[in-house]
Amino acid sequence: MNISMYGKFRFSCHKGVACFTKCCRNVNIFLTPYDILRMKKKLGISSEEFLEKYTRTLIGNGASLPVVLFRMREDGDKACQFLTEEGCSIYEDRPWSCRLYPLDKDTTEEDEFKLIVGEDFCFGQKEPKEWILEDWLEDQGFITYDNMNSMFGEITGVESSWKDKVPDKSVIDMFYMTCYNIDKFRKFVFESKFLDLFEVDPTTADRMKADDQELLKFGFKWLKFGLLGERTLVLKKDAAEKKK
């Protein structure tokens, strides 16, 4: 069922619903770059450690970009590693798809969302609480996630620009590092010759050093430059002449 921005739907998820935490078990949850940034910050660990402990990566047949998913527990009913008896232990920083559940964006219609499971699975839809979609999205902290995911989609969505490059392992590694391993990307920018090659004004550089989100936005620009061939970064004069 589709719901438009001012449409209404019934939903409430709490410990009292009989299906509580059912949707956090035995499921594939794809993670966005911004999801990882938020969760590793919440846990106070490096992006490298987060990727190692909590994720697995799918690399396609040489013609697609890598995607990252939660690594579920291997025993029992394959629950999410962040699930406790009380519910989600990282609730304020839970990933995009958990945030929107039981809805998802309808990618074919602007500002439309769809229910991806029915009330026979997600009993929260039988609860009396009624939402206007716009209010619910605000309650879920949707806007920041959506903005960051849109920037990411401007790269992954332009398949015609990158599909000839992805069989190259170094391209896949660069994409993976930039999008998912933000601490390693920070070292790449600040501890390699990167800043000798590209014009980056000092204020932007300071912001990127201090703020993962700013660094990730810059990473998207870098991928647009390197992967899509867009003029999002400017080579320094010396580097441009050497390139010629």
Ligand code: SF4
């Ligand atoms: S992150 Fe939280 S909401 Fe998402 S699957 Fe894990 S426990 Fe459930």
Ligand code: SF4
């Ligand atoms: S299935 Fe629906 S109501 Fe049940 S725990 Fe998940 S989101 Fe909440």
